[in-house]
Amino acid sequence: MEKTIWLGHAAFEMTLNNKKTLIDPRLTGNPKAPLKSADMSDVDYILVTHDHADHGLNDALKIAKRTNATFVSISELSKYASSKGVKNTVGMNIGGVMEADGLNFIMTYAVHSSRLGNPVGFVIKSARSSVYHPGNNALFGDMSIIGRLYHPRVFIVPLVVTTPWVQ
Ligand SMILES: [Zn+2]
Numbered sequence: 239m240e241k242t243i244w245l246g247h248a249a250f251e252m253t254l255n256n257k258k259t260l261i262d263p264r265l266t267g268n269p270k271a272p273l274k275s276a277d278m279s280d281v282d283y284i285l286v287t288h289d290h291a292d293h294g295l296n297d298a299l300k301i302a303k304r305t306n307a308t309f310v311s312i313s314e315l316s317k318y319a320s321s322k323g324v325k326n327t328v329g330m331n332i333g334g335v336m337e338a339d340g341l342n343f344i345m346t347y348a349v350h351s352s353r354l355g356n357p358v359g360f361v362i363k364s365a366r367s368s369v370y371h372p373g374n375n376a377l378f379g380d381m382s383i384i385g386r387l388y389h390p391r392v393f394i395v396p397l398v399v400t401t402p403w404v405q
Contacts, residue, residue, distance in 0.1 A: 240281060240367040242392050246270025248293055250394060254364040255340045257282040261360065261371050262296030263301060275300050285343065285360050287373030289315055290351035299324060310336060310343055314355030326393040332358055340364060346384055349376040361388045370394065 241249045246269065248262040258281050263359035265271040265278070275297040284298045284307045295315075299322050302309040308326040309319045316329035330338055336343040342363040351372065359372035361384065370390035374379070384390070 240364065242369055242394075244270075245272060248287075248371075248374065248394075250347055250369075252362060252369055254362060254367055254369070257339050257341060258282040259285060259303065259362060260298070260307075261285040261362075262287055262293040262373070264292055265297050268294075276304075279305060281305045283308050283310055285339075285344070285362075285371075286311045286315060286319075287348065287359060287371070288312075288350060288357035289296075289318075289354050290352065290374065293374065302326070302331075305372050308338070310360075311359055312345070312355035315352075321369065332356060344388065346370075346372065347376075347378075347380065348373040349378050350374045361390055363388060367391050 241253050247264055249264050250261050252259045257300055260281055265275045278301050286295055286298050286300050289295050302324045305402045309324045312329045313329035316327040320327045330345045332345050332347050334345050344361040346356040346359040348359045357373055366388045368388055369392040371394045
């Protein structure tokens with residue numbers, strides 16, 4: 239079964255190809271989170287788009303260490319995770335693709351800021367479905383390329399778009 243569950247704020251749990259992937263799993267201090275990070279189990283991959291606290295880096299580190307999930311992020315952030323004791327890390331760069339378990343994890347551009355490395359988004363593709371989580375982002379035109387290339391069935395939109403002058 240393929241499904242995407244919102245865990246509050248920018249946190250999502252996706253099951254694609256029978257693998258559980260978390261993205262930006264801020265569960266601590268997240269009033270909408272249905273469970274605590276200590277209760278999260280059977281996690282295969284954790285994607286972190288950038289290191290701002292509201293996107294769950296601390297919870298991601300805790301869950302990855304406890305479950306041995308693979309922590310996937312921009313290179314600088316994965317090195318940080320490794321230095322904090324996460325065993326399985328994959329550092330990528332924008333435009334890179336990690337193939338694993340019949341899934342493609344594609345790292346995409348994000349217009350935002352971060353302390354360690356560039357902020358990013360991800361497209362996660364299985365043979366049957368695909369999800370685009372753009373991380374924290376501003377609206378930019380090249381999102382249309384991501385749509386044309388990867389045809390995401392689900393587009394998660396944690397964007398701030400302030401365009402009162404557009405009609
Ligand atoms: Zn941010």
